[in-house]
Amino acid sequence: MSRREWLRSAAAGVGSLALPAEGVGTNWAGNVRYTGARLERPGTLADVQRIVRANDSVKALGGRHSFSAIADTRGAMVSLERFDTVSNVDRVARTVEVGAGVKYAQLCPQLQRQGYAVANLASLPHICVVGAASTATHGSGTRNLATQVVGLELVDGRGEVVKLTEDRNRNELRGAAVGLGAIGVVTKVTLRVVPAFDVRQWVWENMPLAQFTAHFDDIMSAGYSVSGFTTWRDDRVSEVWVKRRADAGDWSLGREWYGASPAPRDRHPIVAMDPRACTPQMGVPGPAWERLPHFRPEFPPSSRGRERHSEYFVRRPDAVAAIQALYGVGGQIARALQISEIRTVSEDSLWMSTAQGRESVALHFTWTDDDADVAAAMPIVEAALDRFGPRPHWGKMHARTRAQVDAQFPRLGDFRDLCRRHDPDAKFANEYLRRYVLAN
Ligand SMILES: Cc1cc2nc3c(=O)[nH]c(=O)nc-3n(C[C@H](O)[C@H](O)[C@H](O)COP(=O)(O)OP(=O)(O)OC[C@H]3O[C@@H](n4cnc5c(N)ncnc54)[C@H](O)[C@@H]3O)c2cc1C
Incomplete structure (x- = not known):
């Protein structure tokens, strides 16, 4: 099927549609060219099951705003953009069901009209709710966004529909909420909401x-x-x-x-x-x-896409020492840096969260889009932070080794077991996950 034919059938809204290879494209900033063979746009849960069963390698794609290759695969990329409904606001339980393609910019005004809000948000509303939860995306002063997840509906590696809820599967949900795209294709989340506030x-x-x-x-x-913004100088x-x-x-x-x-x-x-x-x-x-x-x-x-991002999380009691260490290397990274942001993130118990088990301070870097400068700057930052046991953001760039990542996420072993249980043939594995997360 040509691209033009594909677009015509897409407009007609036919069930599951595979975009020819040239349509897979890049992430938002353009630094990751996805290697997927095709882009699928399923419209129903059954379509997602069919896609997972028919492919050896599958990866769900959110809003494409990650800077790491965490959303990449050589097989079928699955966009959930047609899962775009916000439904079942439960005024007693204070929860809402959100389709996996919904972005915060779509969810929040709908909640607002019904008198509700989400308690925490990142610096931008352009990202999908599920994409954000999957990488432990966070704002400042609160817990990360995945802590709002009280239920997940996903298609696992066997093509089966799995439903996890806080009431019935509390432990497993703690593993799956920050799922790194490794547990399955999430089709719906249930989020905790709070009364709207100004x-x-x-x-x-x-x-x-x-x-x-x-x-x-x-x-x-x-x-x-x-949030504090700085260039680590002056x-x-x-x-x-x-x-x-x-x-x-x-x-x-x-x-x-x-x-x-x-x-x-x-x-x-x-x-x-x-x-x-x-x-x-x-x-x-x-x-x-x-x-x-x-x-x-x-x-x-941000910088309209002419940028790369990195971020590291250290224990809150180490915040001042870590900040001073970064001011010590500010001159060395100046060429690569546009701006940095300092935020606080409250402790949580989600296995792969960057704030798991520790009150945290997040040290973010908005780099330029000069990849050579960025590649030179990241190890300088990491060397300055090494003694604080930094955890890298899953959706941003870093130069950590597998051993360094391993040492900072104490629930990694449990997460690997969870992946194996839900994805025995490693369909959701990709190069990034094999390098840093999954068992060899
Ligand atoms: C300008 C800018 C500002 C940012 N600000 C912040 C910030 O303030 N705080 C912060 O923490 N991060 C921030 N980020 C990083 C961003 O929030 C994360 O990278 C986030 O994961 C992007 O969400 P996405 O919807 O674009 O997901 P993608 O990048 O498309 O995917 C991310 C991961 O989620 C998985 N995924 C997506 N959908 C599904 C699904 N349906 N089922 C299973 N897995 C799925 C993918 O497989 C992948 O592993 C920023 C990024 C940009 C570009």
């Missing part, structure tokens, strides 16, 4: 590093969600974004906060970039989902 956000500029490190806990708990933190619940009372601003001054207008985390892509600041109240992410859904986020 948030106001303020940006403070040029906080002296000495103030930031001396008062780290006070600063990072000044709001529901707080002994200052360029911006501190504070997002507070609107019902938390007034926050008298003053002209100075720990040596920082209030931004006179909206800002972008990368100081020179246009803040129109960013969510409203200056204390203007609005729904949480329009304030907790830094970026608006209708604009390309």
Whole structure:
């Protein structure tokens, strides 16, 4: 079938459709060219079962926003974009069922209209709910997004439908919620929701590093969600974004906060970039989902794709020492770096979560798109953080070895067993997972 024929039949909405190879494309930033033989767009659970049974190698694709090759496969790539419904808001249990193709930008306004919200969000709403949970995506000040998952429906490696719920399969769900795409093709999640709430956000500029490190806990708990942005140079933190619940009372601003001054207008985390892509600041109240992410859904986020990302998680008590270590190498990574972000993530018990078993601080790097510079910078950062036992973000780039990854995820053995149980023929394995996660 030619690409044109494919597009015609796709428009007609026929069940399971395989896009010819040239349509598989790349991730959002363009640094991973997917090697999949074809892209399938199933419309029903039975279609997904058929695809899994018919292929030796299968991988579900979310919003393509990961920078690592975690979503790649040489076999069939499966887009769940036709699983796009939000249903069954349960007002007693405070849960909602979300199709695997749904992005936060689609979910949140629908929840808002019904008086609900999700408690935590990442910096962007462009990603799929399932894609985010699968890599332990997080925001700041709260637990990571996968902790909202109280139920999963997936097609396992045998093509069977598996349903996991918090009530009946609590332990297994802890393994599968951050599933790294390795357990099965998730078709639906049940999420815990909270009553809708409003948030106001303020940006403070040029906080002296000495103030930031001396008062780290006070600063990072000044709001529901707080982020520090820095280039690890000039002994200052360029911006501190504070997002507070609107019902938390007034926050008298003053002209100075720990040596920082209030931004006179909206800002972008990368100081020179246009803040129109960013969510409203200056204390203007609005729904949480329009304030907790830094970026608006209708604009390309961050550096508009001309970027690579890395992120490492260390124990919160090590935060100040780790931050000081990074300021020590700031000059060496300057060429590769656009901006860094410092966030806090609460401890959870999800096996493959980067905050599993430890209160964490997340140290993020928005690199340029110069791959040689980035490849040179990552080991410098990792050497500076090594003594803190850094855990790399599954959806971002890193230069860790298998042994280093192994040492930081104590439930990895249990996760491997879970993968083997649900995927005995390793259909969901790929190069990335074989290298860092799955049994050899
Ligand atoms: C500009 C930008 C900003 C970002 N900000 C943040 C941030 O604030 N915090 C943070 O933690 N991360 C952040 N990230 C990283 C991003 O959130 C993660 O990489 C996330 O996993 C991307 O979700 P996705 O829907 O694009 O999934 P993809 O990248 O498409 O896939 C990710 C993984 O999920 C699996 N998957 C997807 N759908 C399914 C399914 N239906 N069944 C089984 N497995 C599935 C894939 O197989 C793959 O393993 C950012 C990325 C970008 C580009």
